[in-house]
Amino acid sequence: MKLLRFGPKGKEKPGLLDADGMIRDLSAHLPDLGGAYLGRARLEVLAALNPADLPIVPANTRLGPCVGGxxxxxxxxxxYSDHAAETGAEVPPEPVVFNKWTSSICGPNDDVLLPRGSKKTDWEVELGVVIGKAGRYIEEADARSHVAGYCVVNDISEREYQLERSGTWDKGKGCDTFGPxxxxxxxxxxxxxxxxxxxxLEVDGHRFQDGSTRTMVYRIPYLISYLSRFMSLQPGDVISTGTPxxxxxxxxxxxxxxPGQSMRLGIEGLGEQRQTVVGDEAL
Incomplete structure (x- = not known):
């Protein structure tokens, strides 16, 4: 299934994409597409529905972030080994872990706001993993049973904030709208x-990123197992797994x-995002 959320910001409803590319309204069957509704049993119930029986959502309706709460x-x-090479960094001996604040999350086609004074805001197309089953100390062999699904993430990053100021990467990664x-x-x-x-990923039609998840160093089962050593993973948590x-x-x-530039990005089978860059000073 391709599940989604649609509607105005803060008032999104759950939906699915049918075989003809039409958005269907799921709100009669669950209140939102969030952690409490991402378990395998609930997803199996949704998969058993006949999309033709669900109301059609108008094609121009805004898409919200595909996971709520x-x-x-x-x-x-x-x-990604080839991304580490382009930045002049060594492949780390353990995964590098940082946070993107949940306030950075936005819809896949929402505007991206440049922070005031920013001069080094960058793009990163990434594969997102959404957790569907809680766990701690998850065995690598069991990790995939904890996955509700996958999505496209644009890990937008202000490089000066991330790398040129003291402290951790987090303050360059979690600005508002930095997590479509x-x-x-x-x-x-x-x-x-x-x-x-x-x-x-393309900026103004020029393709800058053209890679594959094949060059991922630490793969998804390992990442889930590794992270669960340091924190419990909960349904609805999102892991963004790196960029080519x-x-x-x-x-x-x-x-x-x-400001004024546009980004277009996608992952095979997971859909596309499109964002326009807006200067925050104008708001």
Whole structure:
């Protein structure tokens, strides 16, 4: 299934994408697409519905983030060998873990706001993993049973805040609108191998990122097991698993986002996002 959320900001309803590309309203069957409704049993109930029996949602309706009420938005840095190489960094001996604040989450096609004074805001197309079953000290062999689905993430990053100021990466990663999620939450039955997906990102029509999840260093079962050593993972948590090469910081010379530019990005089988960059000073 391709599950989604639609409607005005803060008032999103759950839906699904049918085989003809039409959005269908699921709100008669669950109040939202959040952690409490992402378990395998609930997803099986939704999968048994006949989409033709569900109301059609108008095609121009806004898409919200594909998961509501996210508890933790966890991200992994330098997790693609070719991206680590372009930044001049060593592949880390353990996963690099940082936070994206949940207030950064927005819809897949919402505007991206440049923080006031920002000069080095960058893009990163990433594979997101959404947790559907809680766990601590999860065994790697059992990790996939904890996955509700996968989605596209744009891990937008202000590089000066992230790398040139003291402290952790977090303050350059969690600004408002720096975490578009979606368009869809795609259930695992439609993603037989999440480590063999093409992924790409364009700015103003120029393709900067053109990679694959094949070059992921620490793979999803390991990441889930690793993270669960340090925190419980809860239904609705999102893990953003790293980016392939082609980020703005890696260009020669570096290239960063400016107001008025547009981003288009996607992952094979998981859909596309489109965002316009807006200067926060104008708001």
């Amino acid at each position: 996210v508890g933790k938005f966890i991200a992994i840095g330098l997790n 999620l979606g368009p869809w939450l795609v259930t695992p039955d439609e993603v037989p191998d999440p480590h063999d997906l093409a992924m790409w 090469p082609g980020v703005g910081m890696g260009q020669k010379p570096p290239v960063y986002l400016k």
